[in-house]
Amino acid sequence: xxxxxxxxxxxxxxxxxxxxxxxxxxxxxxxxxxxxxxxxxxxxxxxxxxxxxxxxxxxxxxxxxxxxxxxxxxxxxxxxxxxxxxxxxxxxxxxxxxxxxxxxxxxxxxxxxxxxxxxxxxxxxxxxxxxxxxxxxxxxxxxxxxxxxxxxxxxxxxxxxxxxxxxxxxxxxxxxxxxxxxxxxxxxxxxxxxxxxxxxxxxxxxxxxxxxxxxxxxxxxxxxxxxxxxxxxxxxxxxxxxxxxxxxxxxxxxxxxxxxxxxxxxxxxxxxxxxxxxxxxxxxxxxxxxxxxxxxxxxxxxxxxxxxxxxxxxxxxxxxxxxxxxxxxxxxxxxxxxxxxxxxxxxxxxxxxxxxxxxxxxxxx
Numbered sequence: 001x002x003x004x005x006x007x008x009x010x011x012x013x014x015x016x017x018x019x020x021x022x023x024x025x026x027x028x029x030x031x032x033x034x035x036x037x038x039x040x041x042x043x044x045x046x047x048x049x050x051x052x053x054x055x056x057x058x059x060x061x062x063x064x065x066x067x068x069x070x071x072x073x074x075x076x077x078x079x080x081x082x083x084x085x086x087x088x089x090x091x092x093x094x095x096x097x098x099x100x101x102x103x104x105x106x107x108x109x110x111x112x113x114x115x116x117x118x119x120x121x122x123x124x125x126x127x128x129x130x131x132x133x134x135x136x137x138x139x140x141x142x143x144x145x146x147x148x149x150x151x152x153x154x155x156x157x158x159x160x161x162x163x164x165x166x167x168x169x170x171x172x173x174x175x176x177x178x179x180x181x182x183x184x185x186x187x188x189x190x191x192x193x194x195x196x197x198x199x200x201x202x203x204x205x206x207x208x209x210x211x212x213x214x215x216x217x218x219x220x221x222x223x224x225x226x227x228x229x230x231x232x233x234x235x236x237x238x239x240x241x242x243x244x245x246x247x248x249x250x251x252x253x254x255x256x257x258x259x260x261x262x263x264x265x266x267x268x269x270x271x272x273x274x275x276x277x278x279x280x281x282x283x284x285x286x287x288x289x290x291x292x293x294x295x296x297x298x299x300x301x302x303x304x305x306x307x308x309x310x311x312x313x314x315x316x317x318x319x320x321x322x323x324x325x326x327x328x329x330x331x332x333x334x335x336x337x338x339x340x341x342x343x344x345x346x347x348x349x350x351x352x353x354x355x356x357x358x359x360x361x362x363x364x365x
Contacts, residue, residue: 007325010082014333018320021336027343031360036061036351047071048344061352062126068341069128072098075337079330086197087327090206092133093191094334099132100183103159106138108176110150113142115172134158147171162186181239188214188241202327209315209331214244216308219270219277220301245273277307309339 026046033039043052054060054067076095080088106127112118129138140153147168154160162182171179188210195206218240225239237256240247249269250256271278280303316335319328343364350360 004325006084006087007327007329010079011324011329013082014079014329015320018333018336021340027340027347030344030347030351031357033351036348039347039351040064061348064348065345066126066128068345069098069102070130072338072341073128073130073132076334079334083330086194086199087202087330090191090194090198090327091330091334093187093194096133096190097187099134099136100159100187102128102132102138103136103141104176104180104183106141107150107179110142110144111171111176114144114146115168158186158190159183178238185241188243192243198327201323205319205323205326205328206331209312209319211244212311212315213308214241215246215273216277216304216311217241218244218246219274220304222266223301223304246270274307277304280307 026042030039030042033042037055040052040055043049048068048071050071051064051067055064058064073095076091076098080091080095083091109120109123109127112120124139124142127138127142134157136157136159137153141150144150144153151160151163154163162179165182166179191210192207195203195210197203198206221239221241222236225236234256240250242251246269249272250266253265253269255265267278312335316332319326319332322328346364347360350363355363
């Protein structure tokens with residue numbers, strides 16, 4: 001009865017919310033709205049009512065997005081309050097992803113001001129300053145005089161060990177790419193470590209989801225950085241996330257020690273698990289002989305991102321049809337919540353640019 005007791009209440013609650021999200025006409029009504037103000041007004045009597053209030057008070061869409069981030073953090077904390085043990089810890093780690101992105105935003109602002117000498121102090125008001133998972137003084141980071149001051153601000157957080165591996169000279173020369181990738185690796189290390197502590201059934205479900213997620217992210221990284229940024233094998237190995245089927249098989253095939261990019265071996269590895277994705281990429285390549293390298297790269301990335309979204313949706317739909325008392329329902333809900341948040345942001349941004357209804361619908365496909 002343990003799993004039934006652990007999951008019965010939260011799964012019933014989240015299934016009800018998923019049903020309401022599926023039946024809602026809110027996004028359709030917002031797309032049809034004649035203006036951003038009209039779209040915002042539609043949020044008044046919904047769970048996003050605070051966004052409407054913020055927009056009425058400020059007229060500032062970026063303040064609305066900050067409020068949306070506050071909603072997200074609150075939702076994750078609510079879900080955590082319903083869970084116990086390792087399942088709760090997994091959701092707390094998922095919230096660390098939000099924290100990582102917020103930290104990246106704060107540090108990008110510091111970097112722009114102190115290293116690139118851009119005048120961007122006003123951007124500080126759009127950074128979330130509250131505690132997400134760990135105690136981070138974001139104002140202290142943004143206002144640091146030196147990189148050592150940034151390190152000092154992060155000293156008692158898990159992010160300190162990532163930042164201290166870089167010098168200000170590294171960042172000035174190479175930018176923030178490798179630092180931000182290292183933060184992503186830290187997140188996935190923590191996530192898979194916590195997933196490994198789940199019950200066997202929950203672990204299988206969680207790892208199935210996140211291994212696919214990592215695989216498709218690694219395919220994206222390989223296309224972006226092996227081919228279009230010409231990273232060598234050593235740097236490529238540092239970039240790829242060391243989990244999932246693709247990475248494991250690339251490692252076994254000694255891709256990272258091969259001269260060149262090992263394209264054919266990588267292709268065979270991807271084809272064995274995601275053959276239909278390769279078909280889509282090949283169709284793009286063959287479908288338009290006039291594509292430039294840049295256009296082809298963008299088309300490949302869009303195809304993979306769409307494939308990732310569709311694969312996730314199918315996986316979460318399968319979970320909801322399966323075991324009623326598992327962590328899968330929680331993960332499905334959090335995915336749907338984030339996807340709704342993505343759509344809401346996209347609609348509001350499109351309305352702010354005055355896009356037509358048909359253009360918004362096409363962009364959201």
